[in-house]
Amino acid sequence: MSAQSKFTRRQALKLMGVGTFSAYLAACAAPAAPSDMADSDMPAGEKKKISISHIGGGSMEASEKSHRMKLLRSSFPDIEFENRWVSYAAYLDKIPVQIASGDLADLQFCNAFNDIPLMMENEVIIETGPLLEQYGQNILAVTPEGAWASTVYDGRQVAVTHNIYDLNIWTCQYRGDWLESLGMGIPETIDEYGEVLRAFSNSDPDGNGQDDTYGRLLYNSVRFDDDFFHAFGVAVGHHLNGFWRQRDGRLELDWVQPGMKDALSWMSSVWADGGFHPDSISIPLGQKDNAFRAGIAGNVYTAWGAIDFAQEKIRTVAPEATVVAGPAPEGPGGRGYTGEGWPWCFVIPITAEHPEDCVKVIDWFFTPDIASQIICEGVLGVTNKGLNENGWCVEYTPAEKKAMGDEWSQKQNEVQDISVFWGLWLTIGTLGGVQPFPTFPPEMKKHFEDMLAAKYSEEALAAQVISQEYLKLTEKPRPVQADKEFWPGLQTRFGEFISQAVAGTIDIDQGWSEWLDFFEKNGGPLLTEQVNEI
Amino acid sequence: MVASSSFRFRLESILIYLGLGIFAFIAVTPFLHTIARSFSAEAPILRGEVYVWPVGFSFDAYERLVIGGTFWLAYRNSFIITTSATLVQMFMTILCAYPLSRTYLPGRNFFMTLIVFQMIFPPSLIPFYLTVREVGLIDSWGSLIWPYAINTFNMIVLKSYFQALPRELEESAIIDGANDFRVLIHIMLPLSVPVLLTLTLFYVVANWNLFLPAIFFINDGNKQPLQVILRDMIWSMQLATQTASADDFERLAGMEALKASSVIIAAIPMLIAYPFFQRYFIKGILLGAIKG
Numbered sequence: 001m002s003a004q005s006k007f008t009r010r011q012a013l014k015l016m017g018v019g020t021f022s023a024y025l026a027a028c029a030a031p032a033a034p035s036d037m038a039d040s041d042m043p044a045g046e047k048k049k050i051s052i053s054h055i056g057g058g059s060m061e062a063s064e065k066s067h068r069m070k071l072l073r074s075s076f077p078d079i080e081f082e083n084r085w086v087s088y089a090a091y092l093d094k095i096p097v098q099i100a101s102g103d104l105a106d107l108q109f110c111n112a113f114n115d116i117p118l119m120m121e122n123e124v125i126i127e128t129g130p131l132l133e134q135y136g137q138n139i140l141a142v143t144p145e146g147a148w149a150s151t152v153y154d155g156r157q158v159a160v161t162h163n164i165y166d167l168n169i170w171t172c173q174y175r176g177d178w179l180e181s182l183g184m185g186i187p188e189t190i191d192e193y194g195e196v197l198r199a200f201s202n203s204d205p206d207g208n209g210q211d212d213t214y215g216r217l218l219y220n221s222v223r224f225d226d227d228f229f230h231a232f233g234v235a236v237g238h239h240l241n242g243f244w245r246q247r248d249g250r251l252e253l254d255w256v257q258p259g260m261k262d263a264l265s266w267m268s269s270v271w272a273d274g275g276f277h278p279d280s281i282s283i284p285l286g287q288k289d290n291a292f293r294a295g296i297a298g299n300v301y302t303a304w305g306a307i308d309f310a311q312e313k314i315r316t317v318a319p320e321a322t323v324v325a326g327p328a329p330e331g332p333g334g335r336g337y338t339g340e341g342w343p344w345c346f347v348i349p350i351t352a353e354h355p356e357d358c359v360k361v362i363d364w365f366f367t368p369d370i371a372s373q374i375i376c377e378g379v380l381g382v383t384n385k386g387l388n389e390n391g392w393c394v395e396y397t398p399a400e401k402k403a404m405g406d407e408w409s410q411k412q413n414e415v416q417d418i419s420v421f422w423g424l425w426l427t428i429g430t431l432g433g434v435q436p437f438p439t440f441p442p443e444m445k446k447h448f449e450d451m452l453a454a455k456y457s458e459e460a461l462a463a464q465v466i467s468q469e470y471l472k473l474t475e476k477p478r479p480v481q482a483d484k485e486f487w488p489g490l491q492t493r494f495g496e497f498i499s500q501a502v503a504g505t506i507d508i509d510q511g512w513s514e515w516l517d518f519f520e521k522n523g524g525p526l527l528t529e530q531v532n533e534i
Numbered sequence: 535m536v537a538s539s540s541f542r543f544r545l546e547s548i549l550i551y552l553g554l555g556i557f558a559f560i561a562v563t564p565f566l567h568t569i570a571r572s573f574s575a576e577a578p579i580l581r582g583e584v585y586v587w588p589v590g591f592s593f594d595a596y597e598r599l600v601i602g603g604t605f606w607l608a609y610r611n612s613f614i615i616t617t618s619a620t621l622v623q624m625f626m627t628i629l630c631a632y633p634l635s636r637t638y639l640p641g642r643n644f645f646m647t648l649i650v651f652q653m654i655f656p657p658s659l660i661p662f663y664l665t666v667r668e669v670g671l672i673d674s675w676g677s678l679i680w681p682y683a684i685n686t687f688n689m690i691v692l693k694s695y696f697q698a699l700p701r702e703l704e705e706s707a708i709i710d711g712a713n714d715f716r717v718l719i720h721i722m723l724p725l726s727v728p729v730l731l732t733l734t735l736f737y738v739v740a741n742w743n744l745f746l747p748a749i750f751f752i753n754d755g756n757k758q759p760l761q762v763i764l765r766d767m768i769w770s771m772q773l774a775t776q777t778a779s780a781d782d783f784e785r786l787a788g789m790e791a792l793k794a795s796s797v798i799i800a801a802i803p804m805l806i807a808y809p810f811f812q813r814y815f816i817k818g819i820l821l822g823a824i825k826g
Contacts, residue, residue: 062755085753089765090766093749097663101660101663101664294580413601
């Protein structure tokens, strides 16, 4: 009995050892190298295969029904496209696994700030600079120069294209009717701003005799409220991503500048006066505009493009409501709105067999003839008017949509799976404000400019101008090595500190000293050094 | 004396019911709140006016969820995945648990060591993903079934239950000429109904709520289970509200109610299943846990 048991255990251990070692080897194995077979070696009649990962459409099937996928397949008959559609929700969980396993599409959609550092570490993507020079002239012609900075490593470009919409879209928006009823104007300075928030909360701006209104709902534990911070010469950086700027010839993180403490003290005083909605510290980002749209908060810091939508929503409870955008409030440190830059891009993994064709395919999307067919909102011929006699797409104007009534809703329902978020190719004028390409011939450009002008209210277009006027971007172009080890800890600690400071649950002086101490002892100086070495 | 003990008994009962009532209230309130939100108009939800009763009663959210093919496709997918996976899992769990419950099985300790080892040290995600990919299961429902064909904890519960059954029953069947399969099917399984139903419930719930494996292994949106589709729907709408123009108002209104209704709809099959399994549930767990 004991002899058998001893033998079994030994054997089990041996098997476990061999199994673990095999699994380890499998996990550490380098991804397969790209095939050496040149295009000319392809057997006659055999199609090249290219897989594209993209976000767009509500399902794979819906994605296939889209005009752009049909056009892509018909325009490249010698290429067999594998459509690796992925929903945005799935993408967030899936991409780290894909990177670690090397299981990437030939044209892989990803986030430059979050995903490319991991891809570089795993050595799974190729340099694209020379390919872009040779095959990507249309891409280069329409992409803002600033967009490329986040994907340059050791002087080498690793993205094949960036989104051409940017996320520099933020503005302060106010309930115009509330300002009017309180006899106040749009605030220009941070002090006026504080007074407006307090009045929205405490002076019954809706005149219903009840204490049921607030100045504003902060987002996601004060991680998205940089309009306040810029007035003190600092910023948190949207999504708590940090904000770096030049100070005495060196890049320094705003989080450790004295202005940060001043900003927090100012916000804490507004909080104490009831200027902020009490859910502000716990509300998730996805619900950031809710209080404003529900008509219980008078101010919001959000994308300019949603201003008309917000006004319509508020009018369901307050028919006379108006929404107006205002400038960034000015304070002792200046003023500004944080831009989020150009985070989305395509890369090519080392496993891609036809990298040249990958670049040609993306470049094709940026040619005026093709872009002018796919840049419109909606589904061709269903929720837009289709192509005009020049072959350029035409959107319905808001008035035309309104006139259609139920028919318009039916059309939207009919294609709702196809027309959701388009990832890289957001349509003209949406979220990031895609503009008509500079490469469009004059007549084509005017066609789209006119369409854009008809799409939004005057207030919204004014808000767009404001968002650009006060735009500020972090000067740190991309992550550095020390980020991986130290940044998550710094983010967590700083996030805790600022939310506690604003809500008044800690002594700000003491909290500030402790935070600075934490920063010094947990990689802050090394991080600063590496950022300055980029 | 009698009156005093009766009073004490009544007081104890009141306190017990009061305590349980408070517990039940705490457990049920979030669910009632979600139901109330799912039937409410959007404005009251956003204004924080909805508690446990709908305000501005409306079926809109449910209508929008069930109109269109995606929702029913997802429901069908989840149903197929749950049914197939549960059948496979029960089959495999029984086939594994029974032999391991027999003390005369050669190498029993060795197999148990292997099984417990992987329970303590489960495979990490990347090798797991690579294995699933290498055997060609990516983008097939097989990837949600075969890698999860047996749950170690459930298997050990069943093994313990089999072990606890009187040995004499098996011996008398063997004397009558029954082989191991016959003993399993005609003796052990009929005596194990409570634990089998309990484990089925465990598996059904886990399979119905399947989420991350589907995200990792299934690319085709038409094969995704309900939970993934519902999250996609909500994400899409949230993103769309960022980009929306005023004419999208109707389409994107009512998102909060939609979220709540999707939670309710996803929970309905489990709400229906639980009462049928409930009477076996505690019994099964206790019996299986008596002997290790």
